[in-house]
Amino acid sequence: MPITWVPPFRFGIPGARMKSYLAYVARRSGQLVLVIFIGINLAYVISHASPIDPVEQSISAVTSYGNTAPDAIEQMRSSLRELYGLGGSPIEQYLAFWRRILSADFGPSLSAFPTPVATLIGRALPWTAGLLTASTVIAWGLGNLLGGLAGYYQNNRGLKAMGVIAMGLHPMPYYILALLLLIVFGFLWPVLPITGGAAMNLPQAWTLEFMMSVLQHAILPALSLILVGVGGWFLGMRSLVSNVVTEDYVAYAELAGVRPWRILSFYVMRNALVPQVTGLAMSLGGIFNGAVITEKVFGYPGVGSLLVDAVYAGDYALVLGVTTISILGVSIGVFVIDLLYPLLDPRVKVS
Amino acid sequence: MAAILRDLLRHNAEFRIGVLLVGSVLLLSVLASFSPFPPENVYVVPPDLPPSSTYWFGTTSRGQDVFWQLTFAIRNTLLFGCIVAIISRLLALVIGLLSGYSGGWIDRALMSVNDTFIVMPLLPILVLFYFVMRDRMSWLMLALIMAGLGWAYDARLIRSVAMSLKTREFTQTSLFSGMSTRQILVQEHLPYVMPIVFSSAMNNMVWSIGLEVTLAVLGFTDINRPSIGGMIYWANQHTAMVAGVWWWIAFPTIAVVMTFVGLFLLAISTNQYIDPRSRLGRVGDVT
Numbered sequence: 001m002p003i004t005w006v007p008p009f010r011f012g013i014p015g016a017r018m019k020s021y022l023a024y025v026a027r028r029s030g031q032l033v034l035v036i037f038i039g040i041n042l043a044y045v046i047s048h049a050s051p052i053d054p055v056e057q058s059i060s061a062v063t064s065y066g067n068t069a070p071d072a073i074e075q076m077r078s079s080l081r082e083l084y085g086l087g088g089s090p091i092e093q094y095l096a097f098w099r100r101i102l103s104a105d106f107g108p109s110l111s112a113f114p115t116p117v118a119t120l121i122g123r124a125l126p127w128t129a130g131l132l133t134a135s136t137v138i139a140w141g142l143g144n145l146l147g148g149l150a151g152y153y154q155n156n157r158g159l160k161a162m163g164v165i166a167m168g169l170h171p172m173p174y175y176i177l178a179l180l181l182l183i184v185f186g187f188l189w190p191v192l193p194i195t196g197g198a199a200m201n202l203p204q205a206w207t208l209e210f211m212m213s214v215l216q217h218a219i220l221p222a223l224s225l226i227l228v229g230v231g232g233w234f235l236g237m238r239s240l241v242s243n244v245v246t247e248d249y250v251a252y253a254e255l256a257g258v259r260p261w262r263i264l265s266f267y268v269m270r271n272a273l274v275p276q277v278t279g280l281a282m283s284l285g286g287i288f289n290g291a292v293i294t295e296k297v298f299g300y301p302g303v304g305s306l307l308v309d310a311v312y313a314g315d316y317a318l319v320l321g322v323t324t325i326s327i328l329g330v331s332i333g334v335f336v337i338d339l340l341y342p343l344l345d346p347r348v349k350v351s
Numbered sequence: 352m353a354a355i356l357r358d359l360l361r362h363n364a365e366f367r368i369g370v371l372l373v374g375s376v377l378l379l380s381v382l383a384s385f386s387p388f389p390p391e392n393v394y395v396v397p398p399d400l401p402p403s404s405t406y407w408f409g410t411t412s413r414g415q416d417v418f419w420q421l422t423f424a425i426r427n428t429l430l431f432g433c434i435v436a437i438i439s440r441l442l443a444l445v446i447g448l449l450s451g452y453s454g455g456w457i458d459r460a461l462m463s464v465n466d467t468f469i470v471m472p473l474l475p476i477l478v479l480f481y482f483v484m485r486d487r488m489s490w491l492m493l494a495l496i497m498a499g500l501g502w503a504y505d506a507r508l509i510r511s512v513a514m515s516l517k518t519r520e521f522t523q524t525s526l527f528s529g530m531s532t533r534q535i536l537v538q539e540h541l542p543y544v545m546p547i548v549f550s551s552a553m554n555n556m557v558w559s560i561g562l563e564v565t566l567a568v569l570g571f572t573d574i575n576r577p578s579i580g581g582m583i584y585w586a587n588q589h590t591a592m593v594a595g596v597w598w599w600i601a602f603p604t605i606a607v608v609m610t611f612v613g614l615f616l617l618a619i620s621t622n623q624y625i626d627p628r629s630r631l632g633r634v635g636d637v638t
Binding site: 031039047167172175235296 | 365463464466467469470471472473474475476478479480481482483504557560561562564565568569571583592600604607608611612614615616619
């Protein structure tokens with residue numbers, strides 16, 4: 001993608017552009033609705049294409065623990081059918097499915113009966129959101145900063161070595177990296193907590209002690225997300241910057257005696273950041289996938305652990321709830337990044 | 352083609368390392384044909400033996416030889432990646448070329464769907480899929496599903512090339528000489544996007560194998576079919592790290608890391624070859 005010259009020092013949106021910004025917001029909102037619509041439909045099709053009846057599955061899970069009276073089973077069957085929205089014609093089922101999602105009512109969880117699924121997800125969501133936001137911001141910021149430096153100072157040995165490390169880290173699946181960290185900090189050098197979201201014996205309150213414990217427990221899960229992420233942003237930024245520095249305006253600025261740090265930050269990095277913001281929006285789904293598995297490895301109490309445990313427990317309502325909430329959450333995250341995009345790139349116009 | 356490979360081998364260190372890594376992994380997968388034990392059998396060798404001259408990579412708690420098990424696992428895992436890559440390449444090609452060449456509402460509609468698949472969190476959807484399919488989910492079915500979900504990013508890449516090809520003079524010439532859209536796309540534009548198809552195929556394999564390993568270590572695939580993730584799953588089931596059977600986890604992990612880094616290096620080095628800007632950058636280095 002050719003990167004054309006953008007005047008420096010224009011972070012805000014001038015008033016005249018407000019109209020085109022609103023049009024842009026409207027277009028992105030349309031895309032947001034489409035993502036959610038397709039995602040939820042995908043979830044619906046998958047959950048209803050099952051060759052196994054989820055109701056029968058739940059019943060056999062319950063009855064396998066001991067004898068249950070036939071009357072009770074029949075009663076349970078009918079109430080579960082109602083719960084899963086499996087009664088009525090396909091169209092009624094489809095509408096009922098949407099109604100549940102829009103009202104965030106997935107019924108009670110089977111594995112943590114009778115706690116509603118929404119409550120369980122609500123409890124887990126802040127953990128995932130916190131972990132994901134912190135590690136994504138750190139990985140993106142650090143990767144872009146170092147990558148930018150590496151692209152600008154191409155002969156620096158330390159930055160070259162960092163490039164080699166980034167190449168080794170970036171293609172690794174999150175699970176493998178999390179496993180390596182677990183082995184290193186769990187078996188070889190046990191200095192960090194390797195499981196849970198905070199120390200068990202602390203009350204969950206806004207005390208300093210509890211917050212410190214939360215931070216300490218977040219180090220390993222966050223680190224495995226950051227290490228994979230930094231590699232990708234580093235490599236992307238380095239190649240973008242090494243292309244931008246060959247542009248004429250950079251040569252001109254250098255000849256005109258603009259200070260190097262200013263060239264780097266306002267002339268080079270700022271332009272190269274634009275595609276990286278798009279990249280962030282595009283890779284959010286993948287980062288979320290990483291968070292799911294990382295949480296499971298470190299027993300972090302977020303939606304990822306909730307999802308995996310729900311599968312092990314055969315909790316249909318919880319699996320469906322977490323899946324749909326993930327689709328909603330990620331697409332809203334992408335939407336927010338998209339809204340910030342024009343602040344960086346003033347060229348966004350109504351096309 | 353041979354000349355390109357020779358040049359890459361001679362001048363590109365990343366390509367050399369990539370070939371070395373992927374080559375050794377491939378070699379390992381070929382050895383599966385010479386395995387003395389069928390991969391599904393358990394307790395064919397004494398369990399929990401550390402690596403030795405008889406059992407190069409040790410044996411598992413299930414009485415399997417880690418080395419031979421690994422050969423099958425690598426073969427199946429690579430096969431999985433290849434199938435996903437091939438099918439999703441076909442989808443990406445058709446959608447990317449059509450979208451880029453047609454423009455207008457076809458382009459807008461296809462790209463809206465495309466962007467949707469790019470941002471979708473696939474792991475929860477695949478987990479939901481496993482949850483409703485359970486034991487009926489075979490690896491081939493998983494491969495088809497992932498191919499159906501994994502074409503989007505590369506379709507966008509191919510589209511951007513197709514858009515620039517459309518404005519070239521030879522496209523106009525073919526159009527005026529009476530070629531149909533299908534003919535123009537297949538005969539004229541396809542050769543230009545093939546290099547991207549190759550480099551993106553390797554990135555796609557990194558992606559699909561990564562997801563497959565993730566699903567397998569959770570036990571969300573056909574765990575009786577040997578695969579890298581499956582080996583780690585069984586090792587975790589037998590708490591291999593706590594029991595000190597480290598070789599059960601170490602060797603599959605090394606193999607999968609070699610696969611990932613190797614494929615990724617191949618992808619970026621071919622990408623550098625394709626991208627004329629970075630080629631110019633290399634010319635600058637020489638002088």
